[in-house]
Amino acid sequence: MxxxxxxxxxxxxxxxxxxxxxxxxxxxxxxxxxxxxxxxxxxxxxxxxxxxxxxxxxxxxxxxxxxxxxxxxxxxxxxxxxxxxxxxxxxxxxxxxxxxxxxxxxxxxxxxxxxxxxxxxxxxxxxxxxxxxxxxxxxxxxxxxxxxxxGSQWVTAKGNPNKVDPDNACGLTVGVQKGTVQVDDLTARSKKCTESGKEAITQVVEQDQSKVTADLISGKVQAMVADSPVALYAVKQTGDKLEAVGKIYDSxxxxxxxxxxxxxxxxxxxxxxxxxxxxxxxxxxxxxxxxxxxxxxxxxxxxxxx
CATH class of the missing domain: 3.40.190.10 (Periplasmic binding protein-like II)
Structure with missing residues (x-):
């Protein structure tokens, strides 16, 4: 959103x-x-x-x-x-x-x-x-x-080679668009990670969602999180490059x-x-x-x- x-x-x-x-x-x-x-x-x-x-x-x-x-x-x-x-x-x-x-x-x-x-x-x-x-x-x-x-939807590379789990994302590098509610979500998740002694979530924040998607395809990030329509559209349009992981949440x-x-x-x-x-x-x-x-x-x- x-x-x-x-x-x-x-x-x-x-x-x-x-x-x-x-x-x-x-x-x-x-x-x-x-x-x-x-x-x-x-x-x-x-x-x-x-x-x-x-x-x-x-x-x-x-x-x-x-x-x-x-x-x-x-x-x-x-x-x-x-x-x-x-x-x-x-x-x-x-x-x-x-x-x-x-x-x-x-x-x-x-x-x-x-x-x-x-x-x-x-x-x-x-x-x-x-x-x-x-x-x-x-x-x-x-x-x-x-x-x-x-709502929000996580996306990762096809086959989920990094075993991405949105509910256990500590230590992952995740792409997100600047100024979105997903930035707040990742920040809160990362805080919980560090408070429990685990690695923080590294956010790669881009001005445009298009660049976030490109970062995921290139391997710069291990996952991305975006509005569900945008995330699922990216999965559909990239053929065998990406897949959704986890459920839509915070609708x-x-x-x-x-x-x-x-x-x-x-x-x-x-x-x-x-x-x-x-x-x-x-x-x-x-x-x-x-x-x-x-x-x-x-x-x-x-x-x-x-």
Whole structure:
């Protein structure tokens, strides 16, 4: 789950080709005109605008018609850059479908993750969708609408040659992305190791998750830990290079972000997701990206979280 920060489409499965693809993602260049699409094939029927849902949209939002959506497109399969310019991914498909129910469209802009909430509160973006883990601190600043559930997942080399056990990781070298909740998790695990007289966990912290994955493929680290959709996508896209180890844990909801004074718009988005769940388009999109396990059935504005 992305805490304060967050992989490109991974087409080739050889280590060299994969690392080339990975190193290309997470670009700081901004795309100001992408409407978003998706790489994996699969038919998803979202339908047109729902008049009853569109009636829930505040007048100022409805007048815009096309909204500006901020996202850090470096977190495949949730959001990443295709062709270096177009923001695509599961989150893009989901939110675009919800907007369509409301009679709206979105133009997606790529930006650094830690600038997105400020972009929403300042009015630069009408909304942000970027694998935001819902938490109390964020909900003090913005409204958040739950739409997916993700946890943490460990990944190691195929065959687990280092006998990695997430519950007994003392002495391991583990890759992790800067600013994520997984950094806090590893820090806490390492503290328990040293307090019991065992070796600490060595963290190799990278700015981009793509580099973390490349570190694991190259053998620089013995394992990595990341959000479950991202970790499992990396396993799938690398063919016989990686495997998941242990179970998904510490699951929490992702949330779409809108301004604090846009509660009515937030409610409309939640209602659109509810409609998508009922007509099957929500699960169709998740299936397209291989993320059915993260499906939820209740979509809430500022849900209670632990």
């Amino acid at each position: 992305r805490s304060i920060t967050k992989a490109s489409g991974l087409g080739a499965i050889t280590a060299v080709a994969l690392m080339t693809a990975l190193s290309a993602c997470g670009s700081d260049s901004l795309n100001t005109g992408s409407t978003g699409s998706a790489s994996p094939t699969g038919s998803v029927t979202t339908g047109g605008a729902d008049s009853s849902l569109a009636a829930m949209v505040p007048a100022d939002i409805k007048a815009k018609g096309t909204l500006t959506i901020g996202s850090d497109a470096s977190y495949a399969p949730n959001e990443y850059l295709e062709g270096g310019t177009t923001v695509v991914g599961m989150d893009v498909d989901l939110f675009n479908a919800a907007l369509a129910k409301l009679g709206l469209k979105g133009t997606w802009q790529n930006a650094n993750f830690d600038t997105l909430i400020l972009g929403v509160t300042s009015g630069k973006y009408d909304a942000a969708a970027s694998s935001f883990t819902i938490n109390a601190d964020r909900m003090k600043q913005v409204n958040m609408i739950s739409y997916f559930s993700a 929490a909801p992702y949330g779409i972000v809108v301004a604090k004074d846009q509660t009515d718009f937030a409610k409309a988005i939640a209602a659109a997701f509810t409609a998508m769940e009922k007509d099957g388009s929500y699960k169709q999109i998740l299936a397209k990206w291989g993320q059915e396990s993260g499906a939820i059935t209740t979509f809430e504005v500022n849900p209670s979280v632990g």
